[in-house]
Amino acid sequence: xxxxxxxxxxxxxxxxxxxxxxxxxxxxxxxxxxxxxxxxxxxx
Amino acid sequence: xxxxxxxxxxxxxxxxxxxxxxxxxxxxxxxxxxxxxxxxxxxxxxxxxxxxxxxxxxxxxxxxxxxxxxxxxxxxxxxxxxxxxxxxxxxxxxxxxxxxxxxxxxxxxxxxxxxxxxxxxxxxxxxxxxxxxxxxxxxxxxxxxxxxxxxxxxxxxxxxxxxxxxxxxxxxxxxxxxxxxxxxxxxxxxxxxxxxxxxxxxxxxxxxxxxxxxxxxxxxxxxxxxxxxxxxxxxxxxxxxxxxxxxxxxxxxxxxxxxxxxxxxxxxxxxxxxxxxxxxxxxxxxxxxxxxxxxxxxxxxxxxxxxxxxxxxxxxxxxxxxxxxxxxxxxxxxxxxxxxxxxxxxxxxxxxxxxxxxxxxxxxxxxxxxxxxxxxxxxxxxxxxxxxxxxxxxxxxxxxxxxxxxxxxxxxxxxxxxxxxxxxxxxxxxxxxxxxxxxxxxxxxxxxxxxxxxxxxxxxxxxxxxxxxxxxxxxxxxxxxxxxxxxxxxxxxxxxxxxxxxxxxxxxxxxxxxxxxxxxxxxxxxxxxxxxxxxxxxxxxxxxxxxxxxxxxxxxxxxxxxx
Numbered sequence: 001x002x003x004x005x006x007x008x009x010x011x012x013x014x015x016x017x018x019x020x021x022x023x024x025x026x027x028x029x030x031x032x033x034x035x036x037x038x039x040x041x042x043x044x
Numbered sequence: 045x046x047x048x049x050x051x052x053x054x055x056x057x058x059x060x061x062x063x064x065x066x067x068x069x070x071x072x073x074x075x076x077x078x079x080x081x082x083x084x085x086x087x088x089x090x091x092x093x094x095x096x097x098x099x100x101x102x103x104x105x106x107x108x109x110x111x112x113x114x115x116x117x118x119x120x121x122x123x124x125x126x127x128x129x130x131x132x133x134x135x136x137x138x139x140x141x142x143x144x145x146x147x148x149x150x151x152x153x154x155x156x157x158x159x160x161x162x163x164x165x166x167x168x169x170x171x172x173x174x175x176x177x178x179x180x181x182x183x184x185x186x187x188x189x190x191x192x193x194x195x196x197x198x199x200x201x202x203x204x205x206x207x208x209x210x211x212x213x214x215x216x217x218x219x220x221x222x223x224x225x226x227x228x229x230x231x232x233x234x235x236x237x238x239x240x241x242x243x244x245x246x247x248x249x250x251x252x253x254x255x256x257x258x259x260x261x262x263x264x265x266x267x268x269x270x271x272x273x274x275x276x277x278x279x280x281x282x283x284x285x286x287x288x289x290x291x292x293x294x295x296x297x298x299x300x301x302x303x304x305x306x307x308x309x310x311x312x313x314x315x316x317x318x319x320x321x322x323x324x325x326x327x328x329x330x331x332x333x334x335x336x337x338x339x340x341x342x343x344x345x346x347x348x349x350x351x352x353x354x355x356x357x358x359x360x361x362x363x364x365x366x367x368x369x370x371x372x373x374x375x376x377x378x379x380x381x382x383x384x385x386x387x388x389x390x391x392x393x394x395x396x397x398x399x400x401x402x403x404x405x406x407x408x409x410x411x412x413x414x415x416x417x418x419x420x421x422x423x424x425x426x427x428x429x430x431x432x433x434x435x436x437x438x439x440x441x442x443x444x445x446x447x448x449x450x451x452x453x454x455x456x457x458x459x460x461x462x463x464x465x466x467x468x469x470x471x472x473x474x475x476x477x478x479x480x481x482x483x484x485x486x487x488x489x490x491x492x493x494x495x496x497x498x499x500x501x502x503x504x505x506x507x508x509x510x511x512x513x514x515x516x517x518x519x520x521x522x523x524x525x526x527x528x529x530x531x532x533x534x535x536x537x538x539x540x541x542x543x544x545x546x547x548x549x550x551x552x553x554x555x556x557x558x559x560x561x562x563x564x565x566x567x568x569x570x571x572x573x574x575x576x577x578x579x580x581x582x583x584x585x586x587x588x589x590x591x592x593x594x595x596x597x598x599x600x601x602x603x604x605x606x607x
Contacts, residue, residue: 026396
């Protein structure tokens, strides 16, 4: 029973949550990077 | 005996325990030095109340003991444990002990010289600051010992390959060999710096030293050193963490690809630490900057792969929705205390990672260069994921190899969370202070944070206060850990030492790709050597062509040369 459940999980699993997490991570990185970039520009 | 246990010899077990316990004492001295740093910089103390000496001596032993000594010992001890375990072969214990003794003698000598105030040169030991020759000799012994220890794994591995033709090398072994391939290449440069420049200069055999060349050789070593720290943590993320979370590693191939990418890109990046240095042409600095972006890729692959592995674990526990898996992970299960060290490290690394990308972004480096932003950043890497994975790994190893049950598990489990809260507060204070212009390395307590000084900066004070609060919370977290660690070490064994078998939480792969193109280190080492030659030849040429003269030795407390 446990094995069956595991096998079906194994076949069906698509890491949609990890993809979403990765996209959020990239957005966060972009925001922080541009914050510093605009700080650089503001210093002339 | 199952695939997941292995019987080490008594000698091997004792060696691993010694390589963990003695550096733990040195680590605690270094952590104490870290707490004192925050108090010095806030102007709360002017001299160390216990060890004596000034800010720079404390900064030196904090950096050397925590960032160089503790990390090197853990990497060797972890390799001595996980490689024999994974290959099911015993170490050559004699060679392993010789290596361990070299490292111990070297570290203790270097630590004593620092503590008596004869090597106040910070962990970068940049000339023209000069240390006592024994400091350089001590560091050399530490490095040579680590070379001997890693060379001891090679015959075991070759024998295993002969006996297991066509089989994939266990991922943990790939990771640990990657760690030491990067270490060996990187330490060649610092060996040249120490043996041919710093040591003869310190002994008085030569009068002057080429500061720019020494700095360049240091950063040839100094940035790959970051990956030497990170890689054993990555081994734990890939090999242990999915299992600890109750799942599987999403992709075995991703782990192997990541390790090979680190071999290729770890070294030709050092000049991004020298963006503001003279003597090196800007195009070569830019090239190193581009390679630094390349070396961020394996970390991004890791972020996705580990997230997918944790999501799989969450799904097995019935999570719903895109982010439901995050709520199903064993954050606060004291029997699964090791997971807490790995997950907190990964959370911290989100902030450490973007900081590193900003530092490497050439012109943006001008915003943060030599400011408190930089220690704010590297505490989110070496004092974050690296430190926490190594602390968790040390407790796990010492319990396994001494056949003890981990004591005060609730403390052990909570310690990384307390530490993480402190670290995030402290790094925030350092980073924002840095953006306002607060310098790194400098004792702000004697100047910018001193209301009696003409340099006093009132607007920096709230951020300096945050570093004191954060640093103090970090110290509490470490004390909780140390109590759990030594209570475990001195507790009663579970049974006779010789009966003990060692086990590690090895994760099964969900996708076990053949990845035949990732099974041999050789092509990746060759590519790495080509990139190093291409990226460093013009840099070294520029440095040697520069017309700067050599420098006499100095100490931090006087503008007059020592001779």
